[in-house]
Amino acid sequence: xxxxxxxxxxxxxxxxxxxxxxxxxxxxxxxxxxxxxxxxxxxxxxxxxxxxxxxxxxxxxxxxxxxxxxxxxxxxxxxxxxxxxxxxxxxxxxxxxxxxxxxxxxxxxxxxxxxxxxxxxxxxxxxxxxxxxxxxxxxxxxxxxxxxxxxxxxxxxxxxxxxxxxxxxxxxxxxxxxxxxxxxxxxxxxxxxxxxxxxxxxxxxxxxxxxxxxxxxxxxxxxxxxxxxxxxxxxxxxxxxxxxxxxxxxxxxxxxxxxxxxxxxxxxxxxxxxxxxxxxxxxxxxxxxxxxxxxxxxxxxxxxxxxxxxxxxxxxxxxxxxxxxxxxxxxxxxxxxxxxxxxxxxxxxxxxxxxxxxx
Amino acid sequence: xxxxxxxxxxxxxxxxxxxxxxxxxxxxxxxxxxxxxxxxxxxxxxxxxxxxxxxxxxxxxxxxxxxxxxxxxxxxxxxxxxxxxxxxxxxxxxxxxxxxxxxxxxxxxxxxxxxxxxxxxxxxxxxxxxxxxxxxxxxxxxxxxxxxxxxxxxxxxxxxxxxxxxxxxxxxxxxxxxxxxxxxxxxxxxxxxx
Numbered sequence: 001x002x003x004x005x006x007x008x009x010x011x012x013x014x015x016x017x018x019x020x021x022x023x024x025x026x027x028x029x030x031x032x033x034x035x036x037x038x039x040x041x042x043x044x045x046x047x048x049x050x051x052x053x054x055x056x057x058x059x060x061x062x063x064x065x066x067x068x069x070x071x072x073x074x075x076x077x078x079x080x081x082x083x084x085x086x087x088x089x090x091x092x093x094x095x096x097x098x099x100x101x102x103x104x105x106x107x108x109x110x111x112x113x114x115x116x117x118x119x120x121x122x123x124x125x126x127x128x129x130x131x132x133x134x135x136x137x138x139x140x141x142x143x144x145x146x147x148x149x150x151x152x153x154x155x156x157x158x159x160x161x162x163x164x165x166x167x168x169x170x171x172x173x174x175x176x177x178x179x180x181x182x183x184x185x186x187x188x189x190x191x192x193x194x195x196x197x198x199x200x201x202x203x204x205x206x207x208x209x210x211x212x213x214x215x216x217x218x219x220x221x222x223x224x225x226x227x228x229x230x231x232x233x234x235x236x237x238x239x240x241x242x243x244x245x246x247x248x249x250x251x252x253x254x255x256x257x258x259x260x261x262x263x264x265x266x267x268x269x270x271x272x273x274x275x276x277x278x279x280x281x282x283x284x285x286x287x288x289x290x291x292x293x294x295x296x297x298x299x300x301x302x303x304x305x306x307x308x309x310x311x312x313x314x315x316x317x318x319x320x321x322x323x324x325x326x327x328x329x330x331x332x333x334x335x336x337x338x339x340x341x342x343x344x345x346x347x348x349x350x351x352x353x354x355x356x357x358x359x
Numbered sequence: 360x361x362x363x364x365x366x367x368x369x370x371x372x373x374x375x376x377x378x379x380x381x382x383x384x385x386x387x388x389x390x391x392x393x394x395x396x397x398x399x400x401x402x403x404x405x406x407x408x409x410x411x412x413x414x415x416x417x418x419x420x421x422x423x424x425x426x427x428x429x430x431x432x433x434x435x436x437x438x439x440x441x442x443x444x445x446x447x448x449x450x451x452x453x454x455x456x457x458x459x460x461x462x463x464x465x466x467x468x469x470x471x472x473x474x475x476x477x478x479x480x481x482x483x484x485x486x487x488x489x490x491x492x493x494x495x496x497x498x499x500x501x502x503x504x505x506x507x508x509x510x511x512x513x514x515x516x517x518x519x520x521x522x523x524x525x526x527x528x529x530x531x532x533x534x535x536x537x538x539x540x541x542x543x544x545x546x547x548x549x550x551x552x553x
Contacts (some may be wrong), residue, residue: 014418034452035485036452036484036485036486036487036489036490037450037485037490038451038512039435039436039450040436040448040449040450040451040452041452042446042448042450043436043437043438043450043451060485072498079484118528119448141478144478145481148480148481149480149481149482152482152485153480153482153487154452154485154487154490155481155483155486156456156475156485156486156487157475157483158473158474158475159455159466159473159474159475160475160477160478161475161478161480162452162455162487164448164449165408165409165447165448165449166408166449166462166465166466166469167469168468169455169466170470170472170476170477171475171478173475173477185372185514186396188372190372191372191384206443213370215392225469225470225471225472226470227466227469227470227472227473227474227475227478228470228471228472228473228474228475229470229476230477230478231474231477231478233476234477288370357459
């Protein structure tokens with residue numbers, strides 16, 4: 001598997017199906033783990049970092065994973081490749097910008113990635129399209145068990161899995177559900193909803209996380225506590241909150257339709273119009289209008305576009321993806337032109353294959 | 360609505376929940392929103408943590424106490440509590456033991472609990488106490504070799520491999536195990552035998 005091939009395929013979380021996928025983009029589960037025999041990354045020597053990467057690589061190589069599971073040495077990647085993996089949510093900003101030996105292990109279908117020498121020695125991540133935490137956790141638990149049979153993790157009975165930051169200690173588990181909430185944003189209710197959620201210790205953050213510039217009414221809901229609760233109960237906690245958010249978003253969409261269907265129809269159609277006809281467009285502007293189009297499609301106001309296409313465009317119009325797809329480095333201005341071309345091709349070209357299972 | 364920092368329209372309405380003072384609401388244009396997300400600002404977990412720590416320590420302790428806590432050093436990795444407080448990241452697993460009392464209020468604050476209830480690894484020998492014991496034993500062995508106390512070094516080497524093989528630390532304190540002092544008490548001619 002080459003990174004360039006990855007650019008053309010649709011990763012797990014971009015598939016745009018799975019439960020509640022009109023609102024829930026993806027379910028993610030992450031575990032933080034550290035090898036017992038080394039200090040945490042900030043205190044690691046270059047030798048330590050290299051030894052950790054080698055130990056993880058040996059362990060992964062001996063596991064019954066898919067044959068084309070790829071070990072990628074991130075320290076050897078150029079800026080464009082690192083940004084590309086970041087846009088795809090396969091590595092973090094921190095891993096991309098760190099120094100020294102570091103790596104990512106990639107499942108060919110992008111259902112999991114393992115970052116090595118990020119904030120913790122290991123950051124395991126499992127992705128699932130739509131709202132499906134149970135499957136995600138099940139797969140994560142299996143992956144963790146496999147790795148654990150080959151590696152000794154820093155652990156105490158009292159505090160559980162020990163992590164570089166005390167915010168992750170215990171289970172090391174972070175569950176994140178990414179939601180598309182355009183109607184809550186449009187009706188200005190989003191702040192109110194977040195305030196209500198902060199009281200029950202569930203974090204809601206815009207976009208894709210720190211250091212990222214991904215936009216488009218996308219929000220991540222995740223647990224804050226990792227210690228003192230079992231993995232199942234942490235998952236339960238987040239699982240209970242999501243249906244409420246989905247319900248609020250649906251009501252807000254309903255309100256927008258009832259209030260003035262024609263205005264809404266006009267609004268989302270204009271967004272599509274701009275995306276189809278612009279000659280130069282920035283990625284922020286693209287995200288902004290794609291978000292409206294996505295809502296329009298889900299409400300049945302736009303029929304010429306499919307949801308998987310919109311999801312794909314969210315990612316493919318990001319700067320590094322665009323450059324990967326056209327096979328060359330482009331200046332900001334050239335990218336804006338290329339992005340407009342790309343949108344034009346994929347939004348109005350009738351030869352674009354469509355998914356018959358569209359909802 | 361206008362951006363809080365300029366005249367452009369605010370297209371980003373960000374609710375910041377990580378600050379200990381409660382939710383903060385920001386209205387920003389695209390450009391300022393991007394700066395906001397790219398900075399190591401309050402959204403960054405490590406920054407949020409150091410803020411929380413600073414606030415908590417100020418509440419709990421007077422300045423002199425704080426200075427004492429700050430000087431505490433981990434015997435395993437050498438990080439001071441002050442270094443942790445500034446960066447928000449620990450230096451090694453043993454820090455959880457070295458700074459146990461000082462971390463506990465923080466853990467309660469973040470997690471509400473202090474006892475792990477989740478998964479238990481099949482191999483739970485990766486305890487920080489064990490790592491520290493190994494480090495100590497290795498240093499003792501190095502020391503013994505330098506002093507040409509080879510028999511002692513040999514015993515330490517066996518001890519190290521036993522701990523590495525997963526022998527529990529408890530067996531060290533049992534009566535049949537050799538405490539360190541015994542080595543010191545050995546008569547000089549014992550070395551001649553090796």
